[in-house]
Amino acid sequence: MPALFSFAMLWLARRKPGTGKALILVWLPLYVWINGVPEFPSRDATNWLWLAALLAAAAVMLVRQRSLLATAHSTVLLAGLLTIAWPVIHLISVAFTLTLGAALLVGGLIYYLPNERATLPITATAVNTAGIGLVSALGGSLLVGQLAIALAVVLGAFTLAEIFSRKTRLNFPSEFLAPFVTIDLLLLVIGRVYADLPIGPVVLLLISPLVGLLLRWRYSVVVSTSLVLGALLWLLVGSGSSNYY
C-alpha cells in the first residue's frame, strides 16, 4: 500500500514536480495505522511525529529560499527533539545531550547536499531508515521500528521509481529528503531515549546518513549500508540472543 502511494505520488510529481516535495505525507496514514490516532497534546513522543512531518513538509513546499528553508527545518528538528526529550529532561546525561546534539547536527548538514539529482542520497536515506527500523524493532521498541520501516518503504518505493525513471530526467530537489531525515532522527532519538537502544548502534546509525548524504563518490551508499549493517551486527552480537517475539 505505501509503495502504491509512493508510485502515485511519483505520477503526480511528473505532472507537477513540486508534489514530490510532499512525499512524507504518504507516510502519515501508515503512521496512524501503526501508532493509532495520536492524542494531542500528548506526553508520548511518538504522538508528535505527525506534526513534525507536516511542518517539515510545509517548510519544503512553502519556503523557496535555501537558507530560510535550512533555518525552518533545523527549527522543526530542534523543536521536535526538545518536545521528545522534555518529559525526561531530568534524566539528562552526557550521552543524552550528545545524542540530541548529534541528531541536530546531522539534520542541519543535509543542506550541504549537492543541489542536483538526489538518487544516491535518497538510497542512502532509505537504507538508513530501514536500519533504524530494524535496530529499533530488535533492540527495544517494535513500535518505533514499525514506524521507521513504514518510512523506509515509502522512501524505498520512491527510490526505485527514481532509479527506473532516469531517462525521464525527473529533477527532484534534494530538499524533499529533509522531512524524511527529520523523522528518521526523531525516531532514532525516541528509540535511544525511551527504549534504551544501545549507544553503539545509535552512533553508527547517526553517522550512516552523514556518509550517504555528504560523500559524493559513487560508493557512498555502500559505505552507508555497511554502517547500517554494522549497527545491526553490533546489536545482535551485543544482545547475545535472538528476539523473543
Place this chain on the structure above:
Amino acid sequence: MQAPIKTAVHSMTLIAALSAAPVFAAPPAQGTYKIDPQHTSVHFQVNHLGFSEVVGRFNSLSGKINLKPDGDSKVDVEIQTASVDTNYDKRDDHLRSPDFFNAKLYPIIRFTSNKVSFNKNGDPVEVTGELTLHGKTKPVTLSVQPVGAGDDPWGGYRVGYVAKTVIKRSDYGMNFMQGGIGDDIAINLNIEAIKI
C-alpha cells in the same frame, strides 16, 4: 473430677497458645499500615497469542493503608514501573519501552482509594479507587479477601490480604500489539502490611 479439670487445663493452654500466635480470623484493628514490600507482590497475567497466559510481576512497590471501618479509609500504593519482571530480560526491556509501559515517561503506577467497603466482621472486602497507569487515570475496583491479621513475632501488628481485579490495557492507552497480546490484564495483589 480429674477429667473435667484436665479438660479445663487443656482448654486454657490452647487459648494461651492461640493468643500468642497470629489471630488469622480476627478483623484488623483500625489504624495506619505500611506495606511490607518484602512480603507483598503484584502479579499480572495476560494472554499471549491465544495460546497461553504469561505471568509477570512488579518487584518494587511501597504504600500505606489506613483502615477505618467506620470512617475514612485510604489506600495509596506506588509501583515502580521499571521493576516489571516476567522472567525474561528481553521481554522486560520491551515492556518498559514506549510500546507498553513507557517506563521512562511513566515511572510510577499508582493506586489510590478513599473508599473501602467492609463486611460485618470489619474485614475489608472491596476497595474502589483510581489506578494511574501509562499516564491515564481510571476507576478500578479490587475485590479483597482477608488472609490474616495479628501480632507478629517482632512485636508488631500485621494484616494480610489478597486483592484481585481485571483491567483493560486499552483503557490506559496501551494499545500496541492488540490481538497478539490480550487486552484483559488480570491483576493479583498479595499484600502484607505492618501497623505504624
